[in-house]
Amino acid sequence: MRVDLDRRLASPERIRSGSLRPDILIWSTQGKKMVTVELTVPWEERCCHLAGYAWMEDGPLCVKMHSNSVNWDTAKTLCEQDHGRLAILDNAKLHQAYFNYGGDGYRDAAWIGVTDQDTEGSWVWLNGADLNTSYWSFVQLNNYDGYLPDKFNADCAATGGYGGIIDLHCLKTKPFICQRIDLE
Structure with a gap:
């Protein structure tokens, strides 16, 4: 043999x-x-559920909503420690799958994996893809958060409710969404 x-x-x-x-x-x-x-593996969604994530077949997307509020860097680290990443909704199909899923918790502001920390105004997903805003219901990426003392430094993005995306100061605390691409 x-x-x-x-x-x-x-x-x-x-x-x-x-x-x-x-x-x-x-x-x-x-x-x-x-x-x-x-x-x-005949039923990928079972793997997703066994890991404590929600399976959205129309994405396909395997995500977990964390209701505890943390800053963006902590959210990124927690997702990585759970063998995932902050959710990347970098195409219309994934965006639609995410916002069609679940209740209001998935529609409220929550950290996702896109930032313009490297270059102001150049929004990039954690997978390296540029942000395409054409499929978001509303876009508020204006570098203004109102978060004092640095209200003109909103470099991290969150879902903005009902299909939108907003920028917030990265130190602000929000719930966050992790994604397991290895289970999709």
């Missing part, structure tokens, strides 16, 4: 004509038989 631990995904020379790349391939040169085994 040979095992491909280097993950080269190489089929034996005698069986190279197919396009399958199964997880397990068992073959017998003497009996001229081959068995392929594909390891899959």
